[in-house]
Amino acid sequence: MASNVTYHKIDELPGVIPVFPLRAALLLPRGEMPLNVFEPRYLAMVEDAIRGHRIIGMIQPDPESAEDEDRPDLVRVGCAGRLTAIGETGDGRYLVTLTGVARFRVVEEVMATTPYRQVRAAFDEFASDLAPGEGQEDVDRDALLKTLKDYLTANSLEADWDGIRRAPNEALVNALAMMSPFGPREKQALLEAADLKSRAEILVAVTEMDLARARGDASSSLQ
Template sequence: MASNVTYHKIDELPRVIPIFPLRAALLLPRGEMPLNVFEPRYLAMIDDAIRGDRIIGMIQPEPDSAEEDQRPDIVRVGCAGRLTAFGETGDGRYLVTLTGVTRFRVAEELTVSTPYRQVKPSYDEFALDLAPGEGQEAVDRDALLKTLKDYLEANSLEADWDGIRRAPNEALVNALAMMSPFGPREKQALLEAPDLRSRAEILVAVTEMDLARARGDASSSLQ
């Protein structure tokens, strides 16, 4: 989903942002995340974002926090996304799309009167996130595609290989990372990877471990 706004410098980004804690959710720069929003506090957050700069921070609760905790501790690194699509369902829900802009580190969580949480983000260490395609030439594309092929075959899944082959490395790595079925810790490792090459290597390694475990389970069941 294309954005009408392009951010060239971190100084152009808001100094305070609302956050949406969501377990095992991964948003990456220029990636697209569809959300089905129904909780009143997050409906209010979307309303305020539309009236403001349209930036929302996606972030995970701490992995050890309880699922039912209404105000869990959060990890320190998330990704700021711009609200690029919005629709009402007629039954009180919003269907929205966030397009990733840049990662951020939580500098401070604020005491606020809004029903949703807000933080002061620090974008400094992630300034290169604003540069499309940064570092994509260093990605081992062959290794990534081989691992993807192995994963699809092991799970009897199909893919649009023409689209995959046409996709630039950044779009391919980030889309596969966001769609991956892994847990909160793996998703956080993918988010915090220092560069695109590292993210691709983590994705390959985690996928290969998952495939190895599956093969081991299959072998055990045959003995």
């Protein structure tokens, strides 16, 4: 989803941002995340963001927190996204799209009066996120595509290979990472990868481990 705003410098991003804690959710720079917003606190967050800078931080609850905990601890790194599409459903919900801008580190949680949570965010160490395609020439595309093909074959899935072949490395790596079926810890590792090459390597490694486990389970079931 195209954005009407391009951020060129980290200091163009707000220092305090609302956050949407969501387990196993992964937003990456220039990736697109559709959200169906229906809880009152997050409806308020979307409405306030529309009136303001349109930035919302996606972040995971700490994996050690209980899933039913109302205010879980947060992991330390999330990704800020800009609201680039907003739709009203007629029944009180919003269907929105967040387009990733840059990762951030939580400095502290702000004691806010809003029903949703807010954090003081530091973007400095992730300044390279603002540069489209940064480091994509270092990605081992052949290894990534081979692992993707193995995963699709093992799970009897199909893909648009013409579209995949046309996709630049950054878009391919980040889209596959965001769509991957892995758990909170793996998703956080993908988010915090030092660069695109490292993210692709982590994605290949965790996919290969998942395939190996599946083959082991299949072998055990036949014995």
